[in-house]
Amino acid sequence: MTHDVHIIGGGLAGSEAAWQLAQRGYKVRLSEMRGSGETTPAHHTDALAELVCSNSFRSDDDEKNAVGLLHHEMRRLDSLVMRAGEIARVPAGSAMAVDRDVFSAQVEQALGEHPNVSIVREKVDALPAAGITIVCTGPLTAQTLAESIVQATGQDRLAFFDAIAPIVHRDSIDMDVCWIQSRWNKRNEASNEGGDYINCPMTKEQYLAFHQGLIDGDKTEFREWEADTPYFEGCMPIEVMAARGVDTLRYGPMKPVGLDNPRDVTPEYPQGRWPYAVVQLRQDNKLGTLWNMVGFQTKLKYAAQVDLFRTIPGLANAEFARLGGLHRNTFLNSPMVLDRQLRLKGANHVRFAGQITGCEGYVESSAIGLLAGIMTARELAGEAWQAPPRSTAMGALLSHITGDAEAETYQPMNVNFGLFDPLHDVGKKQRKEAYTSRGKADFGDWMKRLETVPA
Known part of the structure; x- marks a missing residue:
């Protein structure tokens, strides 16, 4: 099949860009390295849009939350990622979490069956010299292609480490110690009856011993060329957080507020007292057989993880479907090397999208892929592009x-209200609702204008 657009990378952004173009009638060649005999340090399958870290798309609240507003905008633009996410959805309170295998299978099926998409398992070693191209190779871009990008941009690429949280088999968790509850009992339509998180309570003594174990645990050693690479604040390894202070975790991923331990009921606390600290696990697949340790991204070595995490109350006999890990994340200094339509300055037949542009998070990566697809479609049609306003999440x-x-200080960023006008x-108290209300109205107006922008 001849193609109108070559997309390199079949992750979330590449899959979304391919869908947007194909739905508008353009033929796409989607090149994915995995499946050609090549892989990355973090991927486990050859599936398109594989989720290599958490299975959460974060908050689905589109009335008070920036990422929830981004969900809303993507749904309005017929996002494939959001379509597949709804089919693969698992309980997660007010968040949107998915069965990772069902999700990637849905994405691959939709693109594989589309008459305008050709999925090719191949490694691309250099930026194409001609032809409209969207590069969506993500944070684990192959070294040869990364070198080609550096050569084309004239700038050294930046990098940080991204850590992966462990996954535990549900039937190995001791529910005589743990209990199921969502923080403050928050629910949505996909919620489990009792709550959406398994909670492992800790006393002060248990917490202090665990904290010290994180500090002392045997950790992955950096290679010389990795030594000065910074972490991303939104995906910080738990032992790095622990090193910031003894109570840092109790105000972060191990905060106990809003969780009433039914094993600790007193006349003063008939619903149960809040524990000193708590480890939460979130459902990772639709069957409910796998649960991931929320906020427990780690660079501890495997043996150290097993020994330490089994000291958590309720996890003494935990069986791990996957242990935590660490990989290097590569991204462009986009404000310097890309124009306002994500095109490479000096080679405007090449666009970049997804995490390689310096957005952080599944949904953000997908949204930038979606926008790159629409931008490219309008360019092919000879139509002008008008960006969504900065009062919207996408804009x-x-x-x-x-x-x-x-x-000079560019770093990966999740969508947040600090980026909005x-x-x-x-x-x-009313500001979050005001941001989302304004954003929805302005996004609707932008969609109407987009169809009438003159060439």
């Missing part, structure tokens, strides 16, 4: 990547 994220951020005349 704010795109603006950050393509020029609003300082190039500010609201100064709204009280603090």
Whole structure:
């Protein structure tokens, strides 16, 4: 099949870009390295859109949350990622979490059956010299292609470490010690009857011993060329957080607030006392057989992980479907090397999308892939492009990547209200609702304008 657009990388962004173009009638060649005899240090399968870290797309609240608003906008643009996510959805309170295998299978099926998409298992070693191309190779871009990108941009690539959380078999968790509850009992339509998280309570003594174990545990050693690579704050290894202070974890992933331990009921606390600290596990697949340790990304060595994590109350006999890990994450200094349409300056037949542009998170990566697909479709049709306003989640994220951020200090970023055009005349308590309400209205107006922008 001849193609109109070559997309390199079959992750979330590449899959979303391919879908948007194919749905608009353009033929796409989607090149994916995995399945050609090549893989990455973090992937476990050859499936398109494999989720290599958490199985959560984070908050689905589109009334008070920036990423929830991003979900809303993607759904309005017929996002394949959101379509597949709904089919693969598993309980996670007010968050959107998915069965990772069902999710990637849905994405691959939709693209594999589309008459305008050709999926080719091949490694691409260099940026194409001609032809419209979207590069979506993500944080684990192959070394040869990364070198080609560096040569084309004239800038050294930046990098940070991204850590993966362990997954535990549900039937190995001691539910006589743990209990199921969502924090503050928050629910949504996909919630489990009793709650969406398994909670492992800790006393002060247990917590202090665990904290010390994180500090002392045997950790992965860095290679010389990795030594100065910074961590991303939104995906910090738990032992790195622990090193920041003895109570850091109790105000982070191990915070106990809003969780009433039914094993610790007193006349003063008839619903159960809050534990001193808590480890939460979130359902990872639709069957409910696998649960991941929330916020427990780690660079501890495997043996150290097993020994330490089995000291957590309720996990003494834990069987791990996957242990935590660490991989290097590569991204462009996008404000410096990309234009406002994600095109490479000096080679505008090449666009970049997804995590390689410096957005962080599954949903953000997918959203930038979606926008790259629409931009490219409009370019092929001879139609002008008008970016969504910065009052919307997509517009704010795109603006950050393509020029609003300082190039000298550019780092990966999740979508957040700090990227939006500010609201100064709204009280603090009403501000989140005001951001999302304004964003929905402005996004609707932008969609109407997009169809009438003159060439």
